[in-house]
């Protein structure tokens with residue numbers, strides 16, 4: 001029933017840092033959940049564990065019923081980083097198409113899909129542009145489009161709007177909510193901004209540091225239909 005289940009997870013880095021201790025969390029299908037807490041409380045570490053980018057020291061994690069990092073789990077999710085990691089020598093369209101290229105999808109189909117997801121983020125007109133010609137907000141939209149092209153069931157986002165100005169954050173937040181609505185994706189969103197979390201999420205996992213734990217789970221009352 002749960003898309004993501006985290007049970008009694010501890011994470012100790014090789015240098016001895018205990019980043020997470022006794023973390024329990026569940027994320028339901030199609031839910032928008034934020035991880036909130038001060039710098040160093042383990043938000044990124046937990047997200048990277050879900051993505052299969054970081055092993056756990058003890059405990060249990062399943063994503064869509066699979067262990068993170070397995071091909072089945074990877075097929076279900078996409079990761080969006082704070083810094084848009086676009087290839088500067090590729091156009092917007094070819095950046096967005098990249099994940100399908102890596103999966104061996106033919107050129108015609110992947111470019112058509114790339115056009116489609118660029119439409120979702122309002123950037124159809126910039127398909128032929130190179131990343132250097134885009135604003136920070138536009139680069140983030142391209143990153144989101146690139147994440148969406150594989151139709152992931154789970155979108156993991158690590159402070160995606162952290163580097164953007166307040167107005168752009170607001171706009172992108174609204175766009176993300178419509179994208180979530182349109183695609184039915186589950187979103188796990190890391191932020192240290194409680195206002196952003198309350199605005200975007202259905203539930204908020206409040207984390208505390210030393211060592212990182214989920215101290216509280218807040219249900220956000222539905223304010224708007």
Ligand code: ADP
Pocket residue numbers: 013014015017018019037038039040041042043044045046212
């Ligand atoms: P947050 O995302 O909430 O800022 P992080 O997950 O980045 O927190 O970090 C949690 C804790 O783990 C911090 O104390 C951080 O210094 C430590 N940490 C993160 N990555 C590593 C690493 N690769 N090696 C050692 N310690 C790490």
Ligand code: ADP
Pocket residue numbers: 017039040044159
């Ligand atoms: P965040 O934006 O999550 O706070 P940080 O700036 O804390 O990110 O960390 C950026 C990168 O550095 C991450 O990949 C993290 O794993 C790594 N890192 C953080 N703290 C340490 C540490 N004490 N030792 C080694 N790597 C670390």
